[in-house]
Amino acid sequence: MKKVPGLSLALVLTALAGCSSSPDFSQSIEREEPTAEHLAIKQSFMDVYKHWQGVPYRLGGNSFSGVDCSAFVQIAYRDAMRFDVPRTTHHQVLLGKEVPYEEIQIGDLAFFKTSHKVNHVGVYIGDKQFMHASTSKGVIISRLDNPYWASKFWHFRRVVNSPE
Numbered sequence: 535m536k537k538v539p540g541l542s543l544a545l546v547l548t549a550l551a552g553c554s555s556s557p558d559f560s561q562s563i564e565r566e567e568p569t570a571e572h573l574a575i576k577q578s579f580m581d582v583y584k585h586w587q588g589v590p591y592r593l594g595g596n597s598f599s600g601v602d603c604s605a606f607v608q609i610a611y612r613d614a615m616r617f618d619v620p621r622t623t624h625h626q627v628l629l630g631k632e633v634p635y636e637e638i639q640i641g642d643l644a645f646f647k648t649s650h651k652v653n654h655v656g657v658y659i660g661d662k663q664f665m666h667a668s669t670s671k672g673v674i675i676s677r678l679d680n681p682y683w684a685s686k687f688w689h690f691r692r693v694v695n696s697p698e
Contacts (some may be wrong), residue, residue, distance in 0.1 A: 543647045546606035568660060579641065580619065582653045583665045583675065586610075590672040596621075606667040607643065607655050612677055617694055623653040630693035646677065646686040649691065 568576070586609070592600025596609065604623045604653045611619045620626050638644075646654040649650055656666025662678045676683055 563597075566595065567639050568640060572660070575615070576640045579610060579657055579659055579665065582610045582613045582670060583673070585658075586673040588672050589667070589672075591667050591669045601673065603667045606665075606673060607657055609686075610657050610665070611693070615694055623655045626655055627653065627691065630691045633690045633692050635690060639692070641694055643691045643693060645688040646683060647688045648686050653688070654686070656694050 560665045586598075586601070586606065589598050590600050593602050593603060594605075595601045596605035597634050601609070604621060604626055607626060608619050608621055611617045616620055619629060623645070626643060629643075633639075633642060634669050639656060640660045642658045644656045644658050644666075647655075654666065656664035658664045658677070658678075659675065664678060665673070667673050668676065678684060678687065
């Protein structure tokens with residue numbers, strides 16, 4: 535049998551990539567067409583986003599002069615859903631129930647581990663996108679399949695219509 539140079543390295547890299555704990559966002563997430571209710575929820579969140587788009591990031595901020603990710607999620611839920619969520623990611627991650635990425639719906643919270651001690655949160659708005667307060671770009675919409683966010687992904691949580 536002839537040995538092909540680099541083949542064993544390619545096999546090892548392929549095997550390691552398969553062991554990744556991040557979901558494969560290249561596949562379709564939504565299995566069904568969004569319902570009228572989900573589209574109405576998306577529109578409510580998009581209305582909030584239009585008001586906050588571009589507001590700069592500020593740790594601890596919760597106003598148009600600067601907002602952090604958890605405050606933006608708190609404001610978005612209050613204004614779009616008339617639903618109160620806690621102020622910090624530490625407390626937001628305790629809400630509702632975890633849902634697998636194959637079952638996410640518009641309005642679910644997307645959590646990321648951006649470093650050993652820092653978590654990030656945004657609101658899923660469909661089509662592999664979430665709105666959030668980015669530390670570098672302020673309030674924006676990002677894609678879950680962006681390599682940075684895909685590598686930092688932690689899990690989704692459903693907080694509305696949850697049993698808790």
